[in-house]
Amino acid sequence: MTERAPGPTTPKAQLIAEDVRRRILDREWRQGDRIPDEAELAVTFGAARATVNKALQLLADEGLLERRRRAGTRVAVDPARKATFTIPVVREQIEQQGMAYAYRVFGLSQGFAPEAVAERTGVAADMPLLHLQAVHYGDGTPFQFEDRWLNPRAVPGMEAVDFRQVNANEWLVRNAPYLRADMAFSAESADVRDAQLLEIAAGTALLILHRTTWNDAGLITSVRIACRPGHVIRATP
């Protein structure tokens, strides 16, 4: 390996991946080019084919390489630019910034999902759901307003939980593993209720996050989160 190791104990497969990445950045291998096959690279790097395979799979998962059986491995022409971000537990996010966390429920009722929610979640219109509206505060300032629909039948024990006392976000994270999830970002102008609960002027631009999760029993929860003005969500590739 002709390579500066980030650490003395970096796995070989990662070193190989870094070397390949460098060659692509240096334009030794250019977009669309076919790179040497695994057997050749194994000789080049003094490694087993399995190790090279692991390294190349890594880069393919990142979108930097495209691999096809028999056809070989190519540098992606149009690298699918993937970014991942982790959905934080709100309380941790707030406390991490050194602020005091608080949570207040503004509404908790049983009812049926409005059409928009029913469509998004796929629940029947006559399925009784829990409707929860709550605000998360950092140092007394509104941080997020969440408008959530919950399906008490999806998770055993949920019916017994009092979401006035217990933070829904955290209870779900701990107790409701999901099979499928959906997430979307958008922007909306604050309506009257948003404005009131976030203590801002109506019409302010808000970052809106919609998140829905399902398990084998169907819908678990669907939530609309309105972030306080100026909030930024970061992602890393």
Add this chain to the structure above:
Amino acid sequence: MTERAPGPTTPKAQLIAEDVRRRILDREWRQGDRIPDEAELAVTFGAARATVNKALQLLADEGLLERRRRAGTRVAVDPARKATFTIPVVREQIEQQGMAYAYRVFGLSQGFAPEAVAERTGVAADMPLLHLQAVHYGDGTPFQFEDRWLNPRAVPGMEAVDFRQVNANEWLVRNAPYLRADMAFSAESADVRDAQLLEIAAGTALLILHRTTWNDAGLITSVRIACRPGHVIRATP
């Protein structure tokens, strides 16, 4: 989640991963529980330890399991909820919806980055950059307004490109592999310029995407993308 249907040609490692996932969803193994070690699971599933290892690594990458040497594998108490999305090439995104794509440059000049951009990108204040403002249209309607700063020295050949003719987004995707990237979402009210170029009322809530890429030569480009009102960005876990 790269889920394939369980079938005859599904790799064994994925079948094992699915089985483990199912056991977690069925609460056979609950949040925080330690699950059997690789050797045991190998016997259970009739596979080699390496295969079980691959399956468990997959689930750990997803955030469903937590693994530590010697300490064993546990079901994550607080599964880091990761979501990934791919940054699309705008033209493809528009054409995929069956709309006619158009691109128009509203400004192209040389200059120095304003403070906000310099701070975000880490370029020196006296580094000459290219400033490009352009709008992407779908069927004649503004789709995105991009306000972009480019570093002509980062990529050989960039100086010769006429970004009045060539779509910057696409040229970069094809010619400028990056080493590091940063991305952020936020919401802003449309200012006068946004409003004019997107042909909307000032003050409308806009979804804003900031994206910066670097390679070993430093900054490649930093762009602020203002999406047309109502635009939704979807992510999948």
Add this chain to the structure above:
DNA sequence: ACGATAAATATGTTTATACATAAAAGCGCA
């Protein structure tokens, strides 16, 4: 009890080998 040290152990990684499989390349025949 306590702290240092040694043993045990679960995961992490690499290797060699084998076979599976998709797709390109070659070939024969109309």
Add this chain to the structure above:
DNA sequence: TGCGCTTTTATGTATAAACATATTTATCGT
């Protein structure tokens, strides 16, 4: 030329074996 078949080949996957490494657990000396 074009179609269908066979061969070749690069990647995909699984396996057993071995060693590395981080921790926990056990042990011993004080």
